[in-house]
Amino acid sequence: MASIGDVAKLAGVSRSTVSLVCNNKGYVSDETRKKIEKAMKELNYIPSELGRNLKMQKSGIVGIIVPDIAHPFFSTFIKYAEKELYSRGYKALICGTAGREDVEEAYLQMLDRRTMDGVIMGAHSLKKERYLKIDRPIVTIDCYLADYIPTVHVDKRQVAEKAASLFLEKNRKKVVQLVSSHTIKNYENEKEQLFHELLEKQGCEVVDISIGYNTFTAEGYKDAAERIFEECSDMDGIFGVDMAAIACLREAKLRKLKVPEELSIVSIDGTYITKLGPEILTSIVQPIEKMAKKLVSMIILQIEGKQVEEIKAIFDVEIQDGETC
Amino acid sequence: MASIGDVAKLAGVSRSTVSLVCNNKGYVSDETRKKIEKAMKELNYIPSELGRNLKMQKSGIVGIIVPDIAHPFFSTFIKYAEKELYSRGYKALICGTAGREDVEEAYLQMLDRRTMDGVIMGAHSLKKERYLKIDRPIVTIDCYLADYIPTVHVDKRQVAEKAASLFLEKNRKKVVQLVSSHTIKNYENEKEQLFHELLEKQGCEVVDISIGYNTFTAEGYKDAAERIFEECSDMDGIFGVDMAAIACLREAKLRKLKVPEELSIVSIDGTYITKLGPEILTSIVQPIEKMAKKLVSMIILQIEGKQVEEIKAIFDVEIQDGETC
Numbered sequence: 293m294a295s296i297g298d299v300a301k302l303a304g305v306s307r308s309t310v311s312l313v314c315n316n317k318g319y320v321s322d323e324t325r326k327k328i329e330k331a332m333k334e335l336n337y338i339p340s341e342l343g344r345n346l347k348m349q350k351s352g353i354v355g356i357i358v359p360d361i362a363h364p365f366f367s368t369f370i371k372y373a374e375k376e377l378y379s380r381g382y383k384a385l386i387c388g389t390a391g392r393e394d395v396e397e398a399y400l401q402m403l404d405r406r407t408m409d410g411v412i413m414g415a416h417s418l419k420k421e422r423y424l425k426i427d428r429p430i431v432t433i434d435c436y437l438a439d440y441i442p443t444v445h446v447d448k449r450q451v452a453e454k455a456a457s458l459f460l461e462k463n464r465k466k467v468v469q470l471v472s473s474h475t476i477k478n479y480e481n482e483k484e485q486l487f488h489e490l491l492e493k494q495g496c497e498v499v500d501i502s503i504g505y506n507t508f509t510a511e512g513y514k515d516a517a518e519r520i521f522e523e524c525s526d527m528d529g530i531f532g533v534d535m536a537a538i539a540c541l542r543e544a545k546l547r548k549l550k551v552p553e554e555l556s557i558v559s560i561d562g563t564y565i566t567k568l569g570p571e572i573l574t575s576i577v578q579p580i581e582k583m584a585k586k587l588v589s590m591i592i593l594q595i596e597g598k599q600v601e602e603i604k605a606i607f608d609v610e611i612q613d614g615e616t617c
Numbered sequence: 618m619a620s621i622g623d624v625a626k627l628a629g630v631s632r633s634t635v636s637l638v639c640n641n642k643g644y645v646s647d648e649t650r651k652k653i654e655k656a657m658k659e660l661n662y663i664p665s666e667l668g669r670n671l672k673m674q675k676s677g678i679v680g681i682i683v684p685d686i687a688h689p690f691f692s693t694f695i696k697y698a699e700k701e702l703y704s705r706g707y708k709a710l711i712c713g714t715a716g717r718e719d720v721e722e723a724y725l726q727m728l729d730r731r732t733m734d735g736v737i738m739g740a741h742s743l744k745k746e747r748y749l750k751i752d753r754p755i756v757t758i759d760c761y762l763a764d765y766i767p768t769v770h771v772d773k774r775q776v777a778e779k780a781a782s783l784f785l786e787k788n789r790k791k792v793v794q795l796v797s798s799h800t801i802k803n804y805e806n807e808k809e810q811l812f813h814e815l816l817e818k819q820g821c822e823v824v825d826i827s828i829g830y831n832t833f834t835a836e837g838y839k840d841a842a843e844r845i846f847e848e849c850s851d852m853d854g855i856f857g858v859d860m861a862a863i864a865c866l867r868e869a870k871l872r873k874l875k876v877p878e879e880l881s882i883v884s885i886d887g888t889y890i891t892k893l894g895p896e897i898l899t900s901i902v903q904p905i906e907k908m909a910k911k912l913v914s915m916i917i918l919q920i921e922g923k924q925v926e927e928i929k930a931i932f933d934v935e936i937q938d939g940e941t942c
Contacts, residue, residue, distance in 0.1 A: 360696065514894075543894075564834065
């Protein structure tokens with residue numbers, strides 16, 4: 293590929309003059325500019341973005357850090373975030389952290405070193421203090437770090453109310469709620485607590501079963517499903533994330549339990565895997581595309597040095613009428 | 618954040634001396650180096666990677682271009698490729714092209730402009746000539762562009778043989794093969810042809826039905842499944858990609874057809890969505906992790922200016938014993 297030196301030589305000017313033309317900066321006479329542009333065309337010269345980025349102290353890249361890139365919630369989130377970032381002039385660099393201890397720290401350091409202009413955090417395996425040390429653009433998915441770090445999440449009250457209403461309509465008496473352990477306060481605790489209250493008030497018992505942290509594989513969910521049916525064989529309802537709900541659907545079938553007649557299963561997220569079949573899952577659907585767009589607009593405001601007015605953006609959920617409750 | 622100027626000022630040296638220390642280049646006396654390192658520590662200075670990248674004409678970033686980031690094959694591929702790239706000192710920039718015409722071209726230009734050191738191509742919606750113009754590191758997934766552009770794919774003969782054997786064992790007489798239309802020669806055609814031959818030789822009819830190009834959503838596969846059952850209501854076998862196979866499983870259920878008694882369904886890819894349930898799909902499994910690792914090693918060889926000996930890396934597939942054939 294032609295270099296800036298080749299262009300300068302052919303145009304009979306200095307390299308710095310070519311650089312001025314490439315970056316649209318400084319004074320260059322029309323005649324010289326034309327000579328340089330002609331030489332660039334002739335040599336098929338493409339200016340390096342690296343030089344331009346250095347001048348602007350900007351990379352045009354936003355990092356997206358999630359626990360598992362292949363997980364249907366996060367892969368869908370990344371898909372929409374990348375599309376929105378692109379339409380706003382940014383590119384998406386991604387990182388999956390599950391099972392890899394030092395990776396998250398390494399990416400946060402890249403943010404400091406300007407390889408990325410900002411980070412959208414969907415994983416948080418470090419101590420909270422670490423995030424509070426960052427003075428570069430950062431936003432989070434579904435996680436409270438500090439009052440000045442923007443986040444998006446769905447209305448947890450609504451999630452609990454809608455899910456509870458589905459089980460109550462079917463007159464369920466013992467519902468297992470799948471929970472995960474959290475290191476940093478996210479809004480799950482509030483939802484889990486409310487789900488208990490709403491059902492228990494109506495005489496329905498709620499049993500929490502933890503499916504472990506960083507369980508994101510088909511095998512992990514399969515093991516969890518087996519454990520759930522062993523620990524609580526007399527349940528008549530299950531409420532959990534999509535992949536866990538589908539694994540439970542299978543476990544119910546293996547144990548010859550009829551869904552939804554004997555067991556209601558409601559999933560949360562409502563990603564594409566709940567819509568494929570063979571059974572469509574009854575789900576509480578998160579508006580992943582809208583949430584991705586909002587986070588992108590929040591991070592870009594920060595990158596551009598503007599104030600993010602709305603620190604918490606809260607979204608409505610919808611019930612997906614399925615065949616499992 | 619502290620700048621290089623701040624460090625220079627505090628250490629009482631020039632900016633270029635600080636730069637030499639940051640980049641581990643040139644001669645700097647031990648005394649001066651210590652002063653600079655002390656100043657960097659005191660100011661919590663983190664050198665910008667942008668400057669270093671410019672000097673090296675390297676970004677440390679590899680692009681991964683796929684049709685749909687959320688698709689289970691591609692999201693799993695990206696997950697493993699990112700992990701492997703990271704372990705080799707590179708970061709993954711991603712792009713989904715489905716439904717977005719100009720995006721692929723824009724990313725290829727970024728490759729030219731050195732924003733990326735190389736590209737792993739899993740999508741190819743441009744004309745073949747465009748790819749042949751690229752003289753920067755590039756590898757492809759499952760697609761032949763030219764003899765000098767490395768690619769990985771599974772052994773298509775094996776795929777056809779293993780799939781055919783599954784249907785023949787069950788004595789199937791009319792199997793629908795789901796095909797997609799391709800603009801560029803990939804290795805699918807060979808597989809589709811061979812699948813025909815192997816079954817027809819044994820007296821089993823094979824009907825090709827196209828599910829369209831760039832169909833990657835749950836809705837798209839649902840529509841395709843309906844069409845398949847309308848066009849070929851007397852089939853007793855279906856062979857197609859995971860998401861299409863699951864959509865067909867649902868359509869069979871709605872039409873009260875028993876799987877596998879009356880209809881055998883075999884899927885290709887064998888991604889995690891075939892393992893969740895409620896039915897485990899009988900699948901031909903691609904070794905996605907191995908393929909991702911191989912592509913990463915191929916692109917890094919190119920980036921480092923080394924010869925890629927193995928232009929075509931061909932992988933074995935395995936049968937996943939499922940419950941649908």
